[in-house]
Amino acid sequence: MDLLDESIVPEHARDVKQTAREFAEEHIRPQAEEYYESGEYPWDILEAGMDAGLVAQDISEEYGGKGYDLLQILAINEELYRVDAGIALTLMLASFGCEIVEDYGSQEQKEKYLRPVAENEQISGLAVSEPQTGSDMAGMTTTAEKTDDGWVLNGEKYWVGNAVEADWLTVYAKTGDTDDRYSNYTMFIVETDTEGYEAEHIPEKMGMRASKQGHIVFDDCVVPEENVIGTPGGGFYMLADFFNHGRVVVGGHGIGLAAHAIEETWEFVHEREGFGRNISDFQSTQHILADMRMEFEAARSLNWRAAEKVANGENAGFWAASAKTKSTETAMMCAERGMQLHGGRSVLNEYPISRVYRDVRIPVIYEGANEIQRNLIYRQSN
Numbered sequence: 555m556d557l558l559d560e561s562i563v564p565e566h567a568r569d570v571k572q573t574a575r576e577f578a579e580e581h582i583r584p585q586a587e588e589y590y591e592s593g594e595y596p597w598d599i600l601e602a603g604m605d606a607g608l609v610a611q612d613i614s615e616e617y618g619g620k621g622y623d624l625l626q627i628l629a630i631n632e633e634l635y636r637v638d639a640g641i642a643l644t645l646m647l648a649s650f651g652c653e654i655v656e657d658y659g660s661q662e663q664k665e666k667y668l669r670p671v672a673e674n675e676q677i678s679g680l681a682v683s684e685p686q687t688g689s690d691m692a693g694m695t696t697t698a699e700k701t702d703d704g705w706v707l708n709g710e711k712y713w714v715g716n717a718v719e720a721d722w723l724t725v726y727a728k729t730g731d732t733d734d735r736y737s738n739y740t741m742f743i744v745e746t747d748t749e750g751y752e753a754e755h756i757p758e759k760m761g762m763r764a765s766k767q768g769h770i771v772f773d774d775c776v777v778p779e780e781n782v783i784g785t786p787g788g789g790f791y792m793l794a795d796f797f798n799h800g801r802v803v804v805g806g807h808g809i810g811l812a813a814h815a816i817e818e819t820w821e822f823v824h825e826r827e828g829f830g831r832n833i834s835d836f837q838s839t840q841h842i843l844a845d846m847r848m849e850f851e852a853a854r855s856l857n858w859r860a861a862e863k864v865a866n867g868e869n870a871g872f873w874a875a876s877a878k879t880k881s882t883e884t885a886m887m888c889a890e891r892g893m894q895l896h897g898g899r900s901v902l903n904e905y906p907i908s909r910v911y912r913d914v915r916i917p918v919i920y921e922g923a924n925e926i927q928r929n930l931i932y933r934q935s936n
């Protein structure tokens with residue numbers, strides 16, 4: 555059973571999909587449980603991923619990357635998440651936020667910040683969410699005030715991937731106080747060794763433990779004028795556009811996780827015996843597997859359709875939110891049913907289904923909680 559079969563994947567994305575599959579089997583699967591248990595940052599696997607050309611390669615060739623498009627990135631994500639979501643997230647977050655610099659940044663910013671990430675000498679991150687809200691993007695309170703020295707940042711960010719490990723971050727901060735709440739935000743590049751930048755890891759998570767998020771405090775952190783990305787006041791709109799791409803990719807996280815749940819469950823029920831027969835002989839078991847499979851195929855079709863739409867800029871907000879919601883909720887459904895069919899063994903850490911069950915709780919929240927996605931789907935359905 556090859557759930558992530560390539561027939562739905564455009565031809566130009568198939569080679570890198572295969573590379574990601576082989577990489578995940580060789581480097582991620584053997585260490586997935588160990589990293590889950592330890593909650594350590596998987597530096598060695600990140601470095602191997604860099605060597606394999608799977609990290610930060612959406613950055614264009616002009617700045618040292620391979621210029622992978624959305625469809626290629628989606629193909630990579632499905633494969634990596636199918637094997638372990640925590641490690642996959644670490645690999646994917648190593649260039650988080652770079653797309654905003656590539657789309658809106660100056661030539662100097664691209665040369666100075668994108669190239670080292672593309673050449674795998676540095677890693678980045680994106681700081682939007684705050685302790686009080688992650689959903690209300692026009693309600694964030696970290697401020698950036700313009701002075702003669704540049705911009706002075708004050709406030710806090712929470713949940714930021716690589717806040718401790720990254721060399722620089724793309725940071726979303728409030729720069730205005732106009733009645734139009736969507737025009738009050740600006741994007742900045744902030745180097746993490748700047749005075750007034752402090753970050754520590756947030757408490758241990760129950761899922762995706764091989765990825766690390768941090769709590770940042772900006773205390774009179776001065777950022778030079780040349781680190782403003784694009785037009786001041788345009789931050790909200792830059793993010794909205796960025797999230798359309800990100801949400802299709804997070805849909806791929808759901809698809810990979812769902813595939814993992816189905817594979818683990820299929821194997822388990824075909825080995826487990828009960829009442830003098832195989833568990834898979836019960837029709838109720840077969841129906842559950844049939845439901846999982848149907849939901850998976852429906853979600854994956856939607857996700858790839860959405861990827862084409864978003865890549866072509868056709869009603870991107872609607873398609874991205876739909877793909878993210880359907881795929882991540884399909885992962886939850888497959889993990890939950892898969893747990894039931896594993897019986898008591900479902901709660902033993904040594905069975906990967908328990909890891910999948912914990913991990914699927916996360917993509918329904920990050921890149922915008924699914925309630926926010928439903929708001930967008932409804933509003934953009936006209």
Ligand SMILES: Cc1cc2nc3c(=O)[nH]c(=O)nc-3n(C[C@H](O)[C@H](O)[C@H](O)COP(=O)(O)OP(=O)(O)OC[C@H]3O[C@@H](n4cnc5c(N)ncnc54)[C@H](O)[C@@H]3O)c2cc1C
Pocket residue numbers: 650679680681682683684685686687688689690712713714715762767916919920921922923924925926929
């Ligand atoms: C593992 C992980 C990694 C992350 N990485 C990053 C990162 O790298 N950078 C970053 O900036 N952020 C990151 N996040 C943060 C993530 O984007 C936020 O958690 C998410 O946007 C939700 O924000 P919140 O947790 O503050 O929940 P809240 O905004 O407090 O919302 C709580 C709940 O309230 C409900 N709700 C809120 N608003 C509405 C509404 N308008 N309509 C209906 N219901 C609503 C939803 O059920 C929602 O789940 C990460 C989160 C996790 C868990």
